[in-house]
Amino acid sequence: MQTDRSRLDGVSQDLLLRAGAIVVLLAVASVGWWLATRRRGELRPIPAVRSATRGSNERRGRGTNGGEQTLARVREVVALPPGTGATVVQVSSEYCSPCRRSAGLWSELAASEPALAFVEVDGGDHIDLTRRFAVLSTPTSLLFDSSGVFVGRIGGAPTRAQAARALQGLLGENSGEGASVNARPSAGTTRPSAGTTSPIATDQIGAPR
Amino acid sequence: MTTAPDATERAAGIDPRGPRFGAALTAILLIATILAGDSPAGLILLAVVVASFALGVTRGVQGTWQGLLYASLVRPRLAAPTEREDPAPPRFAQLVGLIITGVGLVLGLIGVGWAVTVFAAVALVAAFLNAAFGLCLGCEMYLLGRRLRPSRTA
Numbered sequence: 001m002q003t004d005r006s007r008l009d010g011v012s013q014d015l016l017l018r019a020g021a022i023v024v025l026l027a028v029a030s031v032g033w034w035l036a037t038r039r040r041g042e043l044r045p046i047p048a049v050r051s052a053t054r055g056s057n058e059r060r061g062r063g064t065n066g067g068e069q070t071l072a073r074v075r076e077v078v079a080l081p082p083g084t085g086a087t088v089v090q091v092s093s094e095y096c097s098p099c100r101r102s103a104g105l106w107s108e109l110a111a112s113e114p115a116l117a118f119v120e121v122d123g124g125d126h127i128d129l130t131r132r133f134a135v136l137s138t139p140t141s142l143l144f145d146s147s148g149v150f151v152g153r154i155g156g157a158p159t160r161a162q163a164a165r166a167l168q169g170l171l172g173e174n175s176g177e178g179a180s181v182n183a184r185p186s187a188g189t190t191r192p193s194a195g196t197t198s199p200i201a202t203d204q205i206g207a208p209r
Numbered sequence: 210m211t212t213a214p215d216a217t218e219r220a221a222g223i224d225p226r227g228p229r230f231g232a233a234l235t236a237i238l239l240i241a242t243i244l245a246g247d248s249p250a251g252l253i254l255l256a257v258v259v260a261s262f263a264l265g266v267t268r269g270v271q272g273t274w275q276g277l278l279y280a281s282l283v284r285p286r287l288a289a290p291t292e293r294e295d296p297a298p299p300r301f302a303q304l305v306g307l308i309i310t311g312v313g314l315v316l317g318l319i320g321v322g323w324a325v326t327v328f329a330a331v332a333l334v335a336a337f338l339n340a341a342f343g344l345c346l347g348c349e350m351y352l353l354g355r356r357l358r359p360s361r362t363a
Contacts, residue, residue, distance in 0.1 A: 022243055033342055093347065095302075095351055124355045130352055
């Protein structure tokens, strides 16, 4: 009958429409995911104000709060190891598997590199900190140089290579500050700095324990 | 030179591929739900999803039927996992799924026509991203949830 047939067409049309909508939905979700996670694990530097003289202790960045994103602010609410070279502050949360992985990696790197300090902070316990640094997801690792200036963040759990790259820039450029530069002879620096030796060679970081 | 905020370490971990396999099965169910839409079939399918999430919340992902399927059919065919995962984050994701699909089911039962489709679609995106890309819901949501609450001085 005509009515049965048109009803069947209506049903299959509706099904087709739904199936199409699902495909579009998942495609959009995939693109959105790709956009959001494209730079995961990579150091996203704070826009830097570069100084003309290399090696000078010029303030590097300005946070969204107009310069209040400093290690000193973190120190107000979190017990930090005494400042040496660079500091990595990882903001974690309770239900977060990548946080464990990332913290394990940073701990390992900090253990083998005296100029690097690492501390893990529960974002839920320090909401004000997450607000100050605009931390939305976990893990987010905040990187500070030896002067306590906020130089960049890493979203997600970095790979060993990504972490090494981030630290290379951090410790390499600023290793002229302070007295705690790693004294061991660097086996082949990959990054020349003005008058300083880079304490970390990439191959040392990458070597499995 | 590290400070951990809380020292509880889970002794045993779960295979991290298990929850993702489970999410894939859930996604298939949710696709079927959306195709069925506002119909008895759609409501039944959504109810099955809700029940699965409820199992996951109470027993952990290992205790769901998806988890049992993974353990018996898939895992024996795979190499041992390179790392293990704390079961708490996947369990949290099950709770989120339960809430989303639960609301959809209740609204659908009281007659809100589009509820089944819309809420199943939301849950589908989460399940799909978890299965395909390893999305960690707890990672994204936890801080947002805490921020909505009045802050307490640390």
